[in-house]
Amino acid sequence: MSARRGVCLVVAAAPGGGKTSISRAVLAVEPELALSVSATTRPPRPGEQEGVHYFFKSPEAFDAMVERDEFLEHARFLGRAYGTPRAAVEAALSAGRDVLFDIEWQGHRQLKAKMPEDIVGVFLLPPSIEVLEQRLRGRGQDAEEEVQRRMAIAREEIAHWDEFDHVLVNDDFATTVAAVRAILHAARTRRTRLPWLPGFVGGLLKG
Numbered sequence: 001m002s003a004r005r006g007v008c009l010v011v012a013a014a015p016g017g018g019k020t021s022i023s024r025a026v027l028a029v030e031p032e033l034a035l036s037v038s039a040t041t042r043p044p045r046p047g048e049q050e051g052v053h054y055f056f057k058s059p060e061a062f063d064a065m066v067e068r069d070e071f072l073e074h075a076r077f078l079g080r081a082y083g084t085p086r087a088a089v090e091a092a093l094s095a096g097r098d099v100l101f102d103i104e105w106q107g108h109r110q111l112k113a114k115m116p117e118d119i120v121g122v123f124l125l126p127p128s129i130e131v132l133e134q135r136l137r138g139r140g141q142d143a144e145e146e147v148q149r150r151m152a153i154a155r156e157e158i159a160h161w162d163e164f165d166h167v168l169v170n171d172d173f174a175t176t177v178a179a180v181r182a183i184l185h186a187a188r189t190r191r192t193r194l195p196w197l198p199g200f201v202g203g204l205l206k207g
Contacts, residue, residue: 073103
């Protein structure tokens with residue numbers, strides 16, 4: 001009765017919304033949850049391992065994967081290509097393992113189009129636009145122009161909040177982590193992810 005199909009948990013937010021910190025905290029306490037490993041055309045950085053941090057591909061190999069529809073989602077950023085290989089995710093879900101995606105709304109939209117029954121989307125909102133700006137300014141010595149550019153990107157991201165199944169205001173770290181975990185636990189018990197359930201219920205009715 002323990003067999004189930006895994007869950008694709010997408011955690012998204014505007015820059016400064018806290019999605020990476022929240023994702024790391026959830027991963028640390030959910031042993032059945034693993035971070036999705038993306039493919040990329042950028043070269044490995046010191047210490048990065050193939051299949052652990054990324055699947056490193058040449059531009060030609062990446063484009064061939066796109067042509068063969070081997071990505072669940074893919075995008076290009078600053079001259080580099082990034083994508084989520086379908087095969088690894090499908091294997092994890094079939095084995096009952098959950099996969100976490102720390103991505104933007106565009107990636108979430110592509111995932112929903114490819115795997116609508118497997119995606120559970122969570123969007124994190126800041127407590128206020130002022131708090132968001134404080135978080136962005138606190139990241140370093142960015143020039144005012146860069147801060148305003150990030151704020152413009154943040155507003156664009158927030159405008160897509162209504163494409164997600166769940167929306168949380170990230171005003172308290174521990175509360176938000178607990179809420180994301182609750183969403184994950186609820187998704188695991190969705191009847192469509194429990195292939196043994198019809199037979200089990202049938203046995204109960206016959207008893």
